[in-house]
Amino acid sequence: MSSSSYLPGKPDQLPGNHLSFAGYQAKHVGFELQNKVATITLNRPERKNPLTFESYAELRQLFMDLPYADDVSAVVLVGAGENFCSGGDVFEIIGPLTELDMPSLLRFTRMTGDLVKAMRACPQPIIAAIDGVCAGAGAILAMASDIRFGTERSKTAFLFTRVGLAGCDMGACSILPRIIGQGRAADLLYSGRSMSGVEAERWGFFNRLCEPAEVLQQAQHYAIDLSNGPTFAHGMTKKMLQQEWSMSIEQALEAEAQAQAICMATNDFHRAYHAFAAKQKPQFEGN
Secondary structure: OOOEEOOOOOHHHOHHHOEEOOOOOOOOOEEEEEOOEEEEEEOOHHHOOOEOHHHHHHHHHHHHHHHHEOOOOEEEEEEOOOOOEOOEOHHHHHHHHOOOOHHHHHHHHHHHHHHHHHHHHOOOOEEEEOOOEEEOHHHHHHHHOOEEEEEOOOEEEOHHHHHOOOOOOOOHHHHHHHHHOHHHHHHHHHHOOEEEHHHHHHHOOOOEEEOOOOHHHHHHHHHHHHHOOOHHHHHHHHHHHHHHHHOOHHHHHHHHHHHHHHHHOOHHHHHHHHHHHOOOOOOOOOO
16 A cells, blocks of 8 residues: 555555655754665754654654554664753743643643653664753653663753752653663653663663764664564564553553464565475565
8 A cells, every 4th residue: 555645644544544654844853764764853943953843742642653653663763963952941831830720731741751652662672862951841751752872971860850840741750760760760761860871771771871973873774674573473472561560460461462373474584484384584575
C-alpha cells in the first residue's frame, strides 16, 4: 500500500494509516530523515536549546504520529551546538506559568506528560545523543528515550526542586528509579544537583560515553544498525519493556510467550532462518 505524506495530527485520514515522513518540515525543532532514521534536533543553541509551548506540542504530536510511519525505523534526539536541552524556557514557559490558574496549569502538565507517553508508546527505538547541559525537561526527554549516549562533560540535572517544584515531573519518580535505582533517583530528584557524564555512565543512565565531536555520529550509527534489523520485533521488545513494569513474573512470561509467537509468524523470522541456513546475513524488512 502506498504511503501518504505526513500531516501532523491527521493519521486517521490516510488509507491504512500509512505515513511517509519524507519531506516533512518541522516548525519548532529540526527534523532530518536518512536511512530510515529520523534525527530530531532541539535547535535553539544560543539559549542551550530550551523548550517552548510550541516545541513541546510539536514533539508530542510528532511522537504520537510515529507509530503510523512506514519510513522511520529509529529516532535520534539531539541538541544543537554543545548542549542537549536546558529545560523549559524561563521567559517563554516559566514566566507565563506563574500567571495561569489551576485548570490551565493542569492542562500544561498533562500535555508535557503526554509527550513522555508518546515517546514510550511509539514503536521506534529512541536514542538520545547528550552533550553539555541536560536539565529539567531536557533531562526528562533523555530519561524517556530508550538508549542514551553521553559525554564526560555533560551535566544532567532534574532540577525541579531548585525552582520550588516537586521532583515528580513528567514521570520522573516512576521511570528514573527503573533506570538507575531508587536511592540514586531519590538523590537526584531531592537535591536537583547535576550528574556528571562519568557518574551517569557508572549509574547506568548513559549506555555509552563518547567524545563530544562523535556523540551524534555514534548515536546515528547505532540507530542505523537498529533500522537494518527486525524492526517489527524491535517494536515488540519496546512494548514489552514498558508493559512488563506492572506485571508479575507469571504474567510477564505469558505476555512474552504471546509476543514471541507473534514475531515467529513474521516474514523476518523466516528470512532469518533461511539466511542462517544458507550462511548468509539476513535482510530484514520489518514484516
